[in-house]
Amino acid sequence: MAETVTFKNMALAKAINESLRRALDTDPKVLVMGEDVGKLGGVFRVTDGLQKDFGESRVIDTPLAESGIVGTAIGLALRGYRPVVEIQFDGFVFPAYDQIVTQLAKMHARSLGKVKLPVVVRIPYxxxxxxxxxxxxxxxxxxxxxxxxxxxxxxxxSDAYWMMQQAIQSDDPVIFFEPKRRYWDKAEVNTEAIPGPLHTARVVREGTDLTLVAYGPMVKLCQEVADAAAEEGRSLEVLDLRSVSPLDFDAIQASVEKTRRLVVVHEAPVFFGSGAEIAARITERCFYHLEAPVLRVGGYHAPYPPARLEESYLPDLDRVLDAVDRSLAY
Amino acid sequence: MTVESTAARTPRRSAGSDAGATGAQRTTSTTAKKAVPAKKATVAKKASAAKKASAAKKAPAARKTGGTKPRSAEPHLVQLLTPEGERVRNAEFDPYVSGVTPEEFRGLYRDMVLTRRFDAEATALQRQGELGLWASLLGQEAAQIGSGRALRDDDYVFPTYREHGVAWCRGVDPTNLLGMFRGVNNGGWDPNSNNFHLYTIVIGSQALHATGYAMGVAKDGADSAVIAYFGDGASSQGDVAEAFTFSAVYNAPVVFFCQNNQWAISEPTEKQSRVPLYQRAQGFGFPGLRVDGNDVLANLAVTRWALERARAGEGPTLIEAFTYRMGAHTTSDDPTRYRHDDERAAWEAKDPILRLRRYLESAHHADEGFFAELEIESETLGKRVREAVRAMKDPDHFAIFENAYADGHALVDEERAQFAAYQASFADADGGK
Structure with missing residues (x-):
């Protein structure tokens, strides 16, 4: 049974596991599907123990075929199920991209609202x-x-736990990006606390000089940046977007109207990244408030490099601080 | 025999290869009926003697995997009505249609005639500019009506975009099919009203939806079955292969109904496969068979057989309905660029409607009055379709934003408001004049 208690130190991966367990327990229509999600518990152990407790018909080891996983999940959703599918790694989602883009995303609209596809696609990224x-x-x-x-x-x-609950309850398909490098980070998870809406940003840290916006794995980095900047007397506000679509522009706008400066941080390449959309819309909304152009820190327009080079590719403390300095210099 | 028709096309492969041999056999004038008993024993012996024989040589196992008896190495075609309308006896499949009454025979005929009439009307409406596009099913009526009439109400259909005959069998108002071709919607019916899913345009995608749906049926403990329609071109899609894999692994109650109409736009079936398509099932571990796609009775029989297997927990089946796309791929296509008229002429002699009419007449199942009444009904349908299409209004501009999401989306709301303001600005300008 899913218990409603507070866990003092729960790893992010375990929080998703508990959330899936709760969903499987409370809704017989919820299914977990993917490669190695059963006996193995997933390559990151996010689904550890679920098949043992809920059986092979609800926690389903699938053939190794991502399009098949998402395509059959669509069929199961059409039959009234709520599948939560795992794509083993970010780079493996593309065989399923066709099903996600041409089928999963469009079915509600093309059926004029008659068909809902409550499918969650989990992607460690x-x-x-x-x-x-x-x-x-x-x-x-x-x-x-x-x-x-x-x-x-x-x-x-905590967000991982609750956002998964909300994603499963959503009647829209949700692509659920799990920050794999934070899987083992622990935090307090209160399974009784009533969460805010899924697609709202949260102010992680208040500040007055500049707004740092991030989501997923970069939120922790931005908090560290804010700590470092504070030592130099700079007060940075950190916003955890939590949702990339829809984006909580109201929250960003409110913060930028206060701080007048914005730096967006994500691991994804900057070119056509979410930071570009945020920069464009916030420039439009906050044109007269901004003291500096919106700056972005992210990956380069090059294939993701070999592991020995990734520290140079990924945003880190110094690169974000550098962007902060450039923004403040205007 | 239907198999002869491929002779009109160019040879596909150099002699000596297994596929070439298969192709050559397909083009022989020997009827399948004659060939089967002669070949059976030899082939069965061969298959057991030489396990390392090529896939083409082991072809009979296509049916073996399902526990039924082996067939000839050359494509065997299930046929119950010859093009001349003669009833061919078939010990295996006759039981599935032995109870078909004269009234039901007339019903099948009526279905095919009205479907063809509707289809012709839609083609005409496209030429008149009332539809943007139409994908004609001309020539495929028997495959669609035969399989469609095998279904129960609680079964679920996943069509491509050409299953107008199946839609008819499901009770979908044919005028509802025309909205997407006119451009007023992207699917104008509620899939759950008739257990007939929306047309799928991305080739082969629906095979996976059907499989997933069937997995759900099995989970629910229901004895409904699911049928996925697709074509010879789709058989090359990864999604179709994955659907075969998933349905086999989970033993899903799904029938894969492939209408091999010989052409994927301009590409002949030889560009999709070097084995007859139904033999693909063998490698996935479930039975496949080829049926004369222009024989409505045979399609009814084999689909009933496959559905029965699904209901009995025996898993998926692949049916290859060997037929012919008499018309263009769509109204935008020009088949004269890639195929000869003589091929079409050869298939015209095997017309699905003509052969059932011959049978109805020779069996005295229908009189002149029936055909005359049907002609009137047909004209009435054409008129109704015409009027319905012409009366279809363009949707409101704001339909762009409707149903993009089930639970709403802030950006959609914002853009809808911006669009509304933009539209309203014209009203202001008009008012100022």
Missing amino acids: GGGIGAVEHHSESPESLFAHVAGLKVVSPSNA
Whole structure:
């Protein structure tokens, strides 16, 4: 049984596990599907023990075929199920991209609202774990660009728990990006606390001089940046977007109207990344408030590099501080 | 025999390869009926003697995997009505249609005639500018009506965009099919009203939806079945292969109904496969068979057989309905650029409607009055379709934003408001004049 208690120190991966357990327990229509999610419990153990407790018909080891996983999940959703599918790694989602973009995203609209597809696609994403090729990417913009999809990414265990609950309850398909390098980060998770809406940003740290906006794995980095900047007498506000589509522009606007400066941080390449959309819209909304152009820190327009080079590719403390300095110099 | 028709096309492969041999056999004038008993014993012996024989040589196992008896190495075609309308006896499949009454025979005929009439009307409406595009099913009526009439109400259909005959069998108002071709919507019916999913345009995608749906049926403990329609071109899609894999692994109650109409726009089936398509099932571990796609009775029989397997928990089946796309791929296509008229002429002699009419007449199942009444009904349908399409209004501009999401989306709301303000600005300008 899912218990309603407060866990003092729960790892992000375990929080998702508990959230899936609760969903499987409370809704017989919820299914968990993916490669190795059963006996193995997933390569990151996010689904550990679920098949043992809920059986093979609800926690389903699938053939190794991502399009098949998402395509059959669509069929199961049409039959009334609520599948939560796991794509093993970010770089492996593309065989399923067709089903996600042409089918999953559009079914509600093309059926004039008659068909709902409550499918959650879980994708461990991002770098920083020294992995081989195709295991460190951040493709969230490729999904945020598609109408009909919702795209979220928790930054901490508590959000991971609750956002998964909300994603499963959503009648829209949700692409759920899990910050794999934060899987083992622990935080307090209160399974009784009533969460705010799924697609709202949260002010992680208040500040007055500049706003740092991030989501997923970069939120922790931005908090560290804010700490470092504070030592130099700079007060940075940190916003955890939590949702990439829809984006909580109101929250960003409110923060920028206060601080007048904005730096967006994500691991994904800057070019056509979510930061570009944020920069464009915030420039439009806050043109007369801004003291500096919106700056972005992210990956380069180059294939994700081999692990020994990823520290140079990924945003880190110094690169974000550098952007902060450049913004403040205007 | 239907198999002869491929002779009109160019040989596909150099002699000596297994596929070439298969192709050559397909083009022989020997009827399948004659060939089967002669070949059976030899082939069965061969298959057991030489396990390392090529896939083409082991072809009979296509049916073996399902526990039924082996067939000839050359494509065997299930046929119950010859093009001349003669009833061919078939010990295996006759039981599935032995109870078909004269009234039901007339019903199948009526279905095919009205479907063809509707289809012709839609083609005409496209030429008149009332539809942007139309994908004609001309020539495929028997495959669609035969399989469609095998279904129960609680079964679920996943069509491509050409299953107008199946839609008819499901009770979908044919005028509802025309909205997407006119451009007023992207699917104008509620899939759950008739258990007939929306047309799928991305080739082969629906095979996976059907499989997933069937997995759900099995989970629910229901004895409904699911049928996925697709074509010879789609058989090359990864999604179709993955659907075969998933349905086999989970033993899903799904029937894969492939209408091999010989052409994927301009590409002949030889560009999709070097084995007859139904033999693909063998490698996935479930039975496949080829049926004369222009024989409505045979399609009814084999689909009933496959659905029965699904309901009995025996898993998926692949049916290859060997037929012919008599018309263009769509109204935008020009088949004269890639195929000869003589091929079409050869298939015209095997017309699905003509052969059932011959049978109805020779069996005295229908009189002149029936055909005359049907002609009137047909004209009435054409008129109704015409009027319905012409009366279809363009949707309101704001329909762009409707239903993009089930639970709403802040950006959609924002853009809808901006669009509304923009539209309203014209009203202001008009008012100022």
